[in-house]
Amino acid sequence: MVPLSRPTRLASAWRRLRRVVLARRRLLAALLAGVAVAAVVESATAPPQPAVGVLTAARDLPAGEVLDGDDLVEVDFAPGSVPSGAARDVVGRTLAAPVGRGEPVTDVRLVGPALTAGDPGLTAVPVRLPDAGMVALLEVGDRIDLIGTDPQGSGASVVATGVPVLALPRPSADSAGSAQPGELVVVGADPADVTRLADASVRLFLTYAFAH
Incomplete structure (x- = not known):
């Protein structure tokens, strides 16, 4: 074969x-x-993945708004789509920046330590400017030089230079009759300047100049 x-x-x-x-x-x-x-x-x-409730703005909210329940609505997000830093328990907190309708409320939009998340070398410090009209000229993101003037007439000095404006809290209804004039401004200060800023806020008349 x-x-x-x-x-x-x-x-x-x-x-x-x-x-x-x-x-x-x-x-x-x-x-x-x-x-x-x-x-x-x-x-x-297969069982669906449980949704995660995220607080979002019920309407366009301006910077300085003190949040209440009517300002917020909870929206279900898929687990993998929840925004980083989504905030909880925000009623009574103050917005540091505007939030658009439907936008999640995150910790970097609220007055608090997270305001300096973009620049961890800074410390968020509230200072009171006695002239509310001057505060009205400011916007979040402005950089200013803070200047302290002695009410006794001994002169003026620069307290901090080039500090960013982080938040412009609105006066609350409870503070409308406060004996303290002016309004608060939250700035981002070098940790070395915090003590000097606190002292100047108590002893001096604070004003500012826009930084170059």
Whole structure:
């Protein structure tokens, strides 16, 4: 018997495999259909991931707004889409920057330590400027030089230079009759200047100049 060449053997094996597949094609098709149906059933019956409630602005909110329940609405977010720093328990907190309707309220938008998240080398410090009209000229993001003037007339000195305005809290209804004049401004100060700022806020008449 003459041995078959390699190409001939391959062709013969392919014909046998083809005959086996064709003979069992209905069984193979049924198996594949069963696998597809099982995958669909499993995906349809898999429990959905629980949504995460995130507090968002119910309307456009300006900087300085003291938040109450009517300012907020909870919206369900998929677990992987929750914004970083999404804030909880924000009623009574003050907005450091505007928040648009539907926008999540995050800790960097609130007056507090997170205000300096963009520049961790600074410390958020509230200072009182006695002239409310001057405060009205400021916007969050302005850089100012704080200048202290001695009420006794001994001169003026620069207390801090180039500090950024982080927040402009609105006076609350409870403070409307306060004996302290002016309004608060939250600035980002070098830690080395914090003590000097606190002292100047008590002893001096503070004003500012826009920094170059």
